[in-house]
Amino acid sequence: MIHPTAIIDPGASIADDCEIGAYSIIGADVSIGSGTTIGPHVVIRGVTRIGANNRIFQFASVGDDPQDLKYDGEVTELQIGDSNTIREFTTINRGTVGGGGITRIGNHNLFMAYIHVAHDCIIGDRIVMANGASLAGHVTVGDHAILAGFACVHQFCEVGEHAFVGLNSVANRDVAPFTMAVGNYASGKGINKNGLRRRDFSEPTIRALHRAYMLLLRNHGERDKAIAALSAEAAEFPEVARLIAFIEKSERGVVR
Template structure:
């Protein structure tokens, strides 16, 4: 742990592995089975516990609780893990729980994610890269969140739900179903309100790609036929369109939850 800077009030338990240039502020605690990558910073009053690995250059702010026993009453002390990627921002009061025996034994967080104040990631969740949780977001156990998804302040996601890549869940929304990639859901309880057009534009998707998504969306969520029939039609018509096929694959893969649908027909 060359060039590390550890405040004298911090507690580093025997066995913890610290990379080069780690900075640990006042009154922080690092458990015996924790691995901190190069350049990780714990600002102050941060606790990292359990079998947790934190990737290089992550910054964790005061009163975050990372890797403590999952909030699952079925947990019996099994040696589950939490893996956090590189370059993540974890702000004040964030809680992230490890996995459980009933969910695959691990929780994973990708690279370059931002978890703003008091947000929560439950046990056995899998969060992709470049994901943003705004303040007070609540992600229940066993959820999957795709790359570049954004969850607005105070949003809540039910256990076993899937949140697709490049999607947007509005602030104060309660998501009880799966949200398609590139989709936008709003409300309590959340409904599919169209495509995440602003997010697509910010990430430099072309006008042609956005136009294709709009056409496919209207077909997928039209009134005629069943969803599976419409998925088959879209898969045939857009088989050469990679981003549309991401939505098709997401729906076909299915999960424990039904699909989040529009209130009154397709919107985009």
């Protein structure tokens, strides 16, 4: 299952049923879980923990040093969960000491070609990043979010659960959960209704989220009054409560 031209450090921990392609390089502090397939010409370095049933395609660079001038060789880590697909020329960097020391990726994510995930990013589950999308350092992406082709997210920003960032868009503020952000620089385009319907959200939930979006992100009145006006929806629909909580804790401000 390991091609004879692959270079595997004796210190690496690799499950017996892993497949590693030609000319790939696996470093000493790497562990790879059962059922994972590594294509040809892949480089995996650093303290990198990869779970089960992942598929990493050719020419990906996984777990290399963070692209941060403050990085001075400290031991930091990359953690990747299970059943992720990482396509060609994707780069995923380890964390930095100043950012907590870990870049973390969840489960069942799809990273298409030429994706960049920088140091200290926290990625949830079932996220899609289309070709050329990039995350700067310290970015958090919630479950089921989608970043379209060449979308970029500024450092220290957060993309909420079930959010959509459009083609060529630059998010320099947080993207609220369940919403769409489109344009350069990205501006709000309402609730991600099509995405929510594909994931079987009920129509009453979608209507409640739409009302919350209009009051919180389209109404230029006082936010406290908008939140008070949504008290009934927040009590009935947990998604509305999560949207309000996201906006309240945002430090960079939210895309409107």
